[in-house]
Amino acid sequence: MKIQNTILFFLLVSLLAFSCKREESTRWEIDGRAPIASGEIAWEDLIADSLLDVDSEGLLHLIYEQSLVDFGLDTLVEIADTTITNSFDAGFTGGPIDIPAGQSIISLDENINMNVNSAELRRIVVESGVLSYSFKSYVGGPLDIEYTIPGVELGESSFGLTVTSEAGTDDAPWVYTNTVDLSGAIIDLQGTSGNSTNEIATYLSVNASSAAAEPVAVFGDDSVAIDLSFIDVRIAYGQGFFGTIESELDQLIDIEPLSNIGGGQLDLEELGFAIDITNYIGADAQLTLSEIKGVRNENEVELTHTLINDQQNITRAIDNNGTVLPTNYSFLIDETNSNIVPLFELLPEALNIQGDIVINPLGDISGGNDFIYTSQPLEATFVADLPLCVGFQGVFFQDTLEIDSRDEPIVGEGLLHIEAVNSFPLSASITLRFLDDNNEQISLLLENGDVVSSMYDGTSYVPVTSMFDVVVSSEVLAALNNANQLLMEVVLDTEGTELVKMNGEEKIELNITAEGSIQLSYE
Amino acid sequence: MLLPQLSNQLDSSFYDASILLGIEGNVGYRSNAIENGMVDKLLFGGFIEDELIARQYDRMNNYGRLGAQALGSFTFQMMSDSLFGKADWGWQGHLQSRYHLETYFNGGLFQAVFQGNGGEDELIQAVDGSLDYMAFQKFGVGVFHKPTMSGFIISAVNGEQFERFTNRNATLYTSAANDSLALEHSIFWGTSDTSTTGFLSGDGIGIALDGVLNVPLKESRGLVSIAVTDFGFVSWNESTLVRRSTDTWDYTGFDLNEVLDESVDTVLPSYPDTLDASGEKGKETRWLPGRVDVGLLHEIKDNDFFEISMGFRPVEAYDPYFRAGYLYQFNGNTLVGIHAATGGYGSTRFGISAEKWIGKHWFAALQTEDVFGLISKRGLGMQGSVRLMYLIR
Missing domain, CATH: 2.60.120 (Jelly Rolls)
Structure with a gap:
């Protein structure tokens, strides 16, 4: 008992010693x-x-270049997601009719209308996108189905599909689905006629399967259904007539080197300011800049120069077998022909650009041969050369x-x-x-x-x-x-x-x- | 434990016991400069006043030392059994857990940490210092000579944890313009395996020898004793991390260009990261914090004695230790004493002790080396030990 008491005493002492906590730092x-x-x-x-x-x-010069207008493909041509659902039947009523192996049941050409904006496109090269398709057969026997889209070139061949279906019923049709990556595909949009626009030609052939052991019994209301979707198609190149498009310009363009300046007055002697327009699009345009203003807080200085409100006719670029020869226009604005010095003495945070641009102002004078490469739009840039004698x-x-x-x-x-x-x-x-x-x-x-x-x-x-x-x-x-x-x-x-x-x-x-x-x- | 050898009254019963069991606890710390009030705030929080810091610095006399330990042990001695037919010899053994810390720092390091580098001129502060911490457990058996209670124990050692940091030939330079700080250093920083921690974690194994030789003087008027404690080593396992750096770390402030560049995160240079990057894992062998003591206990008259002793540890933080004491025995079963000690980790201090046989089975001993330290915040340490023995007859 005495030993137990001693041990207890030491346990208590130990607990007291180790239970001290820091109450403050x-x-x-x-x-x-x-x-x-x-x-x-x-x-x-x-x-x-x-x-x-x-x-x-x-x-020392501060030379600053900034895009003023970037008029690209999204403005001219846009292909929204396009989904087509078609059902094809045997073309008779009643039945069943026994169709011998290998005999044709359905054979037809058809155009798919692509969901394009106002442009009339004849050919495109796809940058990215997918073609998703699905076949359903309600015929109660095996079929040889051939479906081709000759206008869609994937690599060295056109898109085509041959499958043999199994027997289907109204409640449980045979189904086949797949997806094709369209990146890099060249698509002819001239349809089955070869001279229309925004249309893709398709060909469907359905035969009683040549491998069928016995004739295929087909009812008049049996059908083969096709669902076809072009999804997220983005264009790398487009050819056709883009339409006559009028757009208003109203852009506020930050001048980054001056954006950290909170205020004050800059005294300048001279300043070089150039506006360069380069048209890489195979379409004519008319550009009118109605106003260019330097803006800082509540203060504005409006540019006065002959360019303002002067309609500039911009001729189309030339496509030389894939090499685009653009047209260039340059306008020099300096202290001798404008008020650009007072405009920059304001230390503008931004330039406000207003105007309008018309594409194909004279209509389809190229005979449907407008073109555009996505990476090369029509662009206008300014270059400010500010000599730091200030x-x-x-x-x-x-x-x-x-x-x-x-x-x-x-x-x-x-x-x-x-x-x-x-x-x-x-x-x-x-x-x-x-x-x-x-x-x-x-x-x-x-x-x-x-x-x-x-x-x-x-x-x-x-x-x-x-x-x-x-x-x-x-x-x-x-x-x-x-x-x-x-x-x-x-x-x-x-x-x-x-x-x-x-x-x-x-x-x-x-x-x-x-x-x-x-x-x-x-x- | 003095009493059994000196007590005529208990001689026969003591040596007639079959097994002697003992437990001991010893906890304390000591410094030559750091007062209890400062230790209290370092451990338990609070604001350390400038006056207190200045007083510690004044006490330091160029170098500060501090040692701390906690020890718990269980011992047994087989009194009745003979050893290979020799009746005067018996088996003994112990289980012991020890936590030992010692630190050594010069005045410049203390000043840099607690007073800063203020001033107007160029300043070069020597900032040498070291810190050693080791925790280990011993499991040992040995033999002892019953008449003199001399003997030795060889122990297997379980290394629980060690940490060693030294910085030699170190200077902290502050330029007169305050635009540059430089720490010239030679750092060693070793740490035992951090993936396993705690009691008996087994991060190292080793061996230790503890022994005492008591030589009785003529006519039992006293004895001379030589004791070796924790003479041995631990081989810490291959996960031991050792970092070394002999270099000069410069600091000239943030780079303004980085501060002004929003794309770059501005961070203080992390020199500990540099040190960590130098780390190498591998086995590391370290000495245990052993010591050697030599003492003389001598009778003055029938019931009073004096003792003198010396202790040594071959480390910077530990000065040679000297102790002198006077002991008085009551009734043959109670011994009280007063002691003066100097050296070791601290300066001169005065302590008291008491030992008593309680009945025929129990022996108890209490001791503190520094009475003033127990009661005053200005004391330079605290220490106390208690020992209980039980004789199975």
Whole structure:
């Protein structure tokens, strides 16, 4: 008994020792200093390399190309899913009639009308799609069924099917189903006559099976049924008459390099802007651009140029045995013949294009020989060549950086030291704000931290170093714990009214360090 | 256990017993710098005040040491049986489970972790440190000499877990401009098989020798003893993971270009991942946390004694250990003592002990090496042991 009591005592002591639980985290404060971030911000960090070019005189250009109009196949020809259900009978009443083995019961040609929009197509090449079919026989004996679609070329042969059915009944017909991949198929849409459009010729032959041991008893109401579906047919090439199609253009096209700019005024000396039209479609067109506007917030500048409201007749491309010879048109718009400079001084976020386009304005003058290759539509693009000899007046960039959520709040306070070595001939004023889920400011980290412009020494711009501190109070850190985004706002200005030339070598070397007290902890 | 050898009163009955059974528990930790108040917060949470941190640093005298252990054991000694016809010798054995941790760190590492790297000038902090943890169980048998209670046990060792981290010749560099941190290091980090954990997990096997040689002085006025504890090793299995890195890790902050590039996730460099990548699995043999003790117990008068002893462990975290004590015996069956000790993992401390024969079957011993540590948050450790023996006659 004494031993048992002793063991119990030790068990209790052990339980007490190991049942102590942590009620709170272990925390302490350290005085620390550490680098936060560093790096160089050069032009290529602000604008994609592919959009920058330096000319022979060492002047940096921003060259931006964007599609204005992309008028493709979907607009011209479209084949919706097409399903045909046909039932064929023996052509007599009553019965049964014994049909000897090998003797014909049904033989007929028929056209399938494809579900095409207004175009009158003669030939297509299928990019993708499937043909799904099903045969049912209600005849009470075996049949030889031959079904061909000579206009559908799959590889080197046309689509055809020969099957021998088994005996069927009204309640339990013989059924045969299959699916064919139409990718790459060439389809003749001229029907059984060879000169119609949007029609596919088919041929059906049904005989009493040649292998039947005895004549097949056929009733007059016995039938063979065919279900045929063209599903998700997408066209790689189409030929025919596309019809006369009139379309209105009303497109808002983002200008990505300028989309991060929040506002301000740009001073430009010159700007090259070209609109290029390339027609790869074998159809004539008339294009009229009634309006091109630069848009920023509520402000708009409308382009004035002879191109506006001037109908452009665009002749058809030529198909040289599969090689398309397009027709090209180019319109140069610059400071000498338009107001393109003031339009871009607005720093437009987008261009609003309005107008109309007519395909085959003169009807079927090609005799049904319009063509189109899906990958080569009619397109209009613009190329803006912006020489960066510019002045900035309060040009305002903003960007948000996502802040990862934290398991533990950051507790402490300190200073952020910011050192910027600037070789841009621009001064920058930086503001940093913490935002919550609703993009509402919950704390101001930095207001108008000034990075001084580089200095011109008579021959070149010499980098200038700016240093400033950001006080990170315990309140700011508390705000950081609730923040989801850091909003960075940068206002850029050039000195005076002189335009400054950028050579592409400009950069800001930034070095951010921190010091202060911070609470460390572990659970 | 001093009493059986010294007690004339119990001599005959003690040696007449057929089996001696014992259980022992010993739990404690000790440091030369880390107070109980700090250990309490490190283990159970709370805010560690700057003042407390500064006091630990001041106590450190360049290097901090801390050791902790928990031990539970069951022993038996066959008193009545002879050993191959030798009546003075008998069989003995034990089952023991031990958890041992020791850490060694210099002032620079402590300062970097608990005070930071603040200042204005270029700063180079030496940040050497090590941490060893081992858990193992022993199952052993041996022989002992009944008159002197000398003997030895050879044990098979089950390795439950080990973790060893050392960082030598390490410096943490902070540039004057605060724009660069660099950790020069030479790290070894070994971990036993993590796929199986817990008591008797069997991640390694080994062998250990425990022994004591008690040499009685003339006229039974005392004895000299030499003890070896946990002299042996464990061969940890092939799933043991060892990482090594001798390198300099630089940190200059986030790359601003990555921060501004929304298509790139900005993450802090993960140096532990680098360390993990260097990991190699394979067998690893490690010494057990053994020690050697040498002591002298000597009678002063009939009922009082003094003792002096020394202990050694050949590791950085453990200084040579010295202990001196005075013991007084009441009625031939109770022994109380006071002790002073210094070295080991800590500094000077004072303890008390009591041993008593209860009736003819039971023996109990209680001991703490540091009375102040038991009652004060400013103590530099806590320790206590209890031992119970039962004589089957």
